[in-house]
Amino acid sequence: MRKLHDDFRLRFYRNFLRIARFPIVPIAIVICMSVFLIAATFESHQLRNSFRQTTPRKTIIIITPTYRRNTRLADLTRMANTIRQIPDLHWIVIEDGETRVTAVERMLNRTGLPFTYIPAKTKPGYPRRGWYQRDTALGYLRNYTDRITRGSREAVVYFGDDDNAYDLRLFDEYIRKVKKIGVWGVGLVGGVLVESPAVKDNKVVGWNVNWFAKRKFATDMAGFAVHLNVILNNTAVFGSSCKRGAGAPETCLLEDLGLTRDDLEPFGFNSESRELYVWHTKTLQGKYDKSKMELHGFVVE
Incomplete structure (x- = not known):
C-alpha cells in the first residue's frame, strides 16, 4: 500500500517537471503540488496506522x-x-x-x-x-x-x-x-x-x-x-x-x-x-471499632 502511494507521488512529480519546462508556470501549480504531496503523505500514514490498529491484540x-x-x-x-x-x-x-x-x-x-x-x-x-x-x-x-x-x-x-x-x-x-x-x-x-x-x-x-x-x-x-x-x-x-x-x-x-x-x-x-x-504489598490495617467512631457520613468498611 505504501509503495502504491510512493509510485503515485513519483509519477506526479515527473509530470510536474515536464510542465515546468514551459516559460510560464503559475505559482498556483507549485502550491497545488505542495498541498497534494502533504495530503498524500498524511493519508499514507493514516492507512498504515489503521492497518496496525486492526491487528488483533490479546x-x-x-x-x-x-x-x-x-x-x-x-x-x-x-x-x-x-x-x-x-x-x-x-x-x-x-x-x-x-x-x-x-x-x-x-x-x-x-x-x-x-x-x-x-x-x-x-x-x-x-x-x-x-x-x-x-x-x-x-x-x-x-x-x-x-x-x-x-x-x-x-x-x-x-x-x-x-x-x-x-x-x-x-x-x-x-x-x-x-x-x-x-x-x-x-x-x-x-x-x-x-x-x-x-x-x-x-x-x-x-x-x-x-x-x-x-x-x-x-x-x-x-x-x-x-x-x-x-x-x-x-x-x-x-x-x-x-x-x-x-x-x-x-x-x-x-x-x-x-x-x-x-x-x-x-x-x-x-x-x-x-x-x-x-x-506483593500489604496495606497496614489498623484496629478500628466502627461502633465507637464517627464516620461523618462517609462509606467505610
Whole structure:
C-alpha cells in the first residue's frame, strides 16, 4: 500500500517537471503540488496506522478475589487506577460474600473497564485466602468465555490480588506476550525482597525463593500468567488444599493444567539490570471499632 502511494507521488512529480519546462508556470501549480504531496503523505500514514490498529491484540483477563476489610476500598481504588490505563482488559472481581457490595460496584463502574463482579462466599473446607473465589472465576470464565473475549481465544489470564502494586509495563511487556505460561520476578514476597525463577540461557532451571524451593512451580500468584487456551482445554482448579505445594496453591493448579517446567517462558531476564514490575504489598490495617467512631457520613468498611 505504501509503495502504491510512493509510485503515485513519483509519477506526479515527473509530470510536474515536464510542465515546468514551459516559460510560464503559475505559482498556483507549485502550491497545488505542495498541498497534494502533504495530503498524500498524511493519508499514507493514516492507512498504515489503521492497518496496525486492526491487528488483533490479546485480551488480558485479571481475576481478583476480594473481601471486606477497612483497607479494601483504598486497595481496589489504587489497583483500578492502574489497570484502567490498559486497553483490551477484562476484570473479574469475586466477592467473598453472599451479595455484591454497593461501594465496590460503584467503584468498578467508575473505572470504565469491562468487568464482571460476582459474589461467592467461601465454602466450608476452603482456606479464606481467595482459593474458592479464584475457582469461581475459573468456572465463570470457562462457561462464559465468549461474553468476556467477544469470541476470541487470544487472551491471557492473570491472578491479580487487590492489594498488590503493579507497574504498567507488566501488562503489555509481560502478560500480553505470554504464549503458554509466562513467569517473572515478584518483590516483597515470602519474607524476602525478591522471589524469581532461576533462569539460564532463557530457560527456567529452578527457583530463587526462600521457602520450599523444591516445589515444581515455586512461583507467587503475582508471578505468572497463563494463556486462555490452557485454561479452556482443562478443568483444573485450585481446590481446597495443595499438599504438593506445601500448602501453596500455585503448584497444584499449574501441574493440574498439564504444564511442565519446559513450558515456562521467563520474562525480565534479558539484561543485567533487572526491574520488578509487581510487588506483593500489604496495606497496614489498623484496629478500628466502627461502633465507637464517627464516620461523618462517609462509606467505610
